[in-house]
Amino acid sequence: MTLNPKKRFASPAGIIFLSFLFAAFLTQCQRKEVKVPRDNTITPVNAITKLAVDSLQMEDYIATHELEDSSANRLRNFYNSRNFQFAWVAEKGLAEQARVFYELDRKYISSTRDSTDADQALHQQLGLLINKDTLIKTASPELITLELSLTQHFFNFVSYAYGGKLDPAALQWYIPRKKLDAVALLDSLVAKKGKGIENWEPVNRYYKTLNKELLRWYGIQQKGAWEKISPGRNKIYHPGDTGIFITKIKQRLADFGDLSPGDTTAIFNAALTTAVKKAQKQFGALQSGRIDQNLINALNVPAEARIQQMIINLERMKWTPLIPESKFILVNIPEYKLHVFEANKEVLNMGIVVGKAANKTVIFSNELKNIVFSPYWNIPPSIVRTEILPEMRRNRNYLSQKNMEQYGTSEGLPQIRQKPGNANSLGRVKFLFPNSYNIYLHDTPAKSLFAEEKRAFSHGCIRLAQPKKLAEYLLADRPEWTTEKIEQAMNKKTEVWVNMKQPVPVFITYFTSWVDKDGLLNFREDLYGHDKLMAGQMFKTAETKK
Numbered sequence: 001m002t003l004n005p006k007k008r009f010a011s012p013a014g015i016i017f018l019s020f021l022f023a024a025f026l027t028q029c030q031r032k033e034v035k036v037p038r039d040n041t042i043t044p045v046n047a048i049t050k051l052a053v054d055s056l057q058m059e060d061y062i063a064t065h066e067l068e069d070s071s072a073n074r075l076r077n078f079y080n081s082r083n084f085q086f087a088w089v090a091e092k093g094l095a096e097q098a099r100v101f102y103e104l105d106r107k108y109i110s111s112t113r114d115s116t117d118a119d120q121a122l123h124q125q126l127g128l129l130i131n132k133d134t135l136i137k138t139a140s141p142e143l144i145t146l147e148l149s150l151t152q153h154f155f156n157f158v159s160y161a162y163g164g165k166l167d168p169a170a171l172q173w174y175i176p177r178k179k180l181d182a183v184a185l186l187d188s189l190v191a192k193k194g195k196g197i198e199n200w201e202p203v204n205r206y207y208k209t210l211n212k213e214l215l216r217w218y219g220i221q222q223k224g225a226w227e228k229i230s231p232g233r234n235k236i237y238h239p240g241d242t243g244i245f246i247t248k249i250k251q252r253l254a255d256f257g258d259l260s261p262g263d264t265t266a267i268f269n270a271a272l273t274t275a276v277k278k279a280q281k282q283f284g285a286l287q288s289g290r291i292d293q294n295l296i297n298a299l300n301v302p303a304e305a306r307i308q309q310m311i312i313n314l315e316r317m318k319w320t321p322l323i324p325e326s327k328f329i330l331v332n333i334p335e336y337k338l339h340v341f342e343a344n345k346e347v348l349n350m351g352i353v354v355g356k357a358a359n360k361t362v363i364f365s366n367e368l369k370n371i372v373f374s375p376y377w378n379i380p381p382s383i384v385r386t387e388i389l390p391e392m393r394r395n396r397n398y399l400s401q402k403n404m405e406q407y408g409t410s411e412g413l414p415q416i417r418q419k420p421g422n423a424n425s426l427g428r429v430k431f432l433f434p435n436s437y438n439i440y441l442h443d444t445p446a447k448s449l450f451a452e453e454k455r456a457f458s459h460g461c462i463r464l465a466q467p468k469k470l471a472e473y474l475l476a477d478r479p480e481w482t483t484e485k486i487e488q489a490m491n492k493k494t495e496v497w498v499n500m501k502q503p504v505p506v507f508i509t510y511f512t513s514w515v516d517k518d519g520l521l522n523f524r525e526d527l528y529g530h531d532k533l534m535a536g537q538m539f540k541t542a543e544t545k546k
Helices: 012-028 055-064 069-081 096-112 120-130 141-162 182-191 205-222 244-256 270-282 293-299 303-319 381-394 447-451 467-474 483-489 530-538
Strands: 328-332 337-342 345-355 364-373 404-410 413-418 429-432 456-458 462-464 496-509 513-515 521-523
Touching (some): 096 120, 270 293, 345 447, 456 462
Antiparallel strands (some): 328 337, 337 345, 364 496, 513 521
16 A cells, blocks of 8 residues: 655655654554643753754755745744754754654654655664764754754654645535644654653544554454455344354454454354444444344455555544534534534434435534524525425425425525424424534434434435434523423424524534544445545555556
8 A cells, every 4th residue: 555645845865764753653642632832942051952053054955955935934933943953963962852753753654654755864864873872062064954854854744644645625624624833843842852742742532543443454454365255145144053154254353353363163152243243333333233244245345445444534533623622512424423522521422314425414613503493494595496396386285285485585586494393304403503504403303214324315414313412411501491491492383592602613524434432443434435535645556556
């Protein structure tokens, strides 16, 4: 697997080392994320070394490497703020933060299998300095070049290792990209001399847990390609069944980590039933405990494809802002589920219905500001044009039969809304977070759809399985909004608007692989083809290599 090459910003000698070092940082951090303030207190008195960068040579480095203005200014600002003192090298050789960064970079390449930004020459140079007792008396031109190359590579690394390599908006991801301050991160790394790396990495906890699973799956891949499992004549297997097929399923589930590798019997026993349910949960299927064709298909997906799926989702996680400490709502479209978090803990979740492939639910974020009980449904013009008008022409009583009414005209098209009531397509409550996509969360009268495993049935909005529970949770800080009052508001003939005391962030996301709160690695189908689009940009196919 090879990632498409990208433009290098540092010298060929300057990129590999920092790529190797930042990888280590990336995989080792598993704790609470922290925002690092910039340290601009470096003086000749408290500097790690008396070695200093010559400003004229720095300008020569910038010109020689053709750094863009933003990159050049960032390099200048960093060394200006520390009185041009070295950050990576001291009189006794490489500083501790350089050694830590070396390991971070090395582990990054190991975990991502991405060496497109690597510079073997710089890596070898650092390896020599790490393994040698060195006494440095003066800042030679070669040493200054090494120092600057390390810094520039660090900045590049922060961009692609923590911010991602692809453009989210070009991939229909409209959540504002996480902001990174590479200079502040380097200030912090130098000030702490590489200590506390587990709290330093600017990625969310889901990235860390999925990256750990990726490393485990590389081990699975090294065992060789999986043999395709065929169910034979039986379409469904139940507890008590026997045969070579059962043995093969046990072997595959052992690879997944769902079953002890010691069980190689051909009997569908209790341990296999438990493992099957666990696997079905991993794939978002009904946990029946029976082996059916859907489970077999999921287990037959090659390890290589699953690894690519994880890498794609790790890229998305790099784009995602750090998780708020306050309450927030996260919708994961391929999972068909809404999650509510508070103080970094999940406090509520429920099934959802999302947009059909032809009416994709948009990936974006905003703040939930209003709850509307007994809502009108102001039908979008596109639905009026394609669905309502044809019915009105066929049946003059269509509007009254559907509890609808016309309340105006816009650009020659009637403005139609559905009145509050049991048949209202929005159900009894909707949750609004302003956006230009006309997407919101709402109740639905079509409750039976939540029994389906795959629930892409809407025009783009998100239908909730338990809207009343969400309303009760969001209004818990409003004592006057008791359960009884909420029920009354949900059954009125006119709208009841409630303003949130504190807006609640809402993230509409698209993740097809992640590790859940129980530590279980999850995979979902690529509902809208977003994974496929990203794979085309991230991975070279065998044909391309030829």
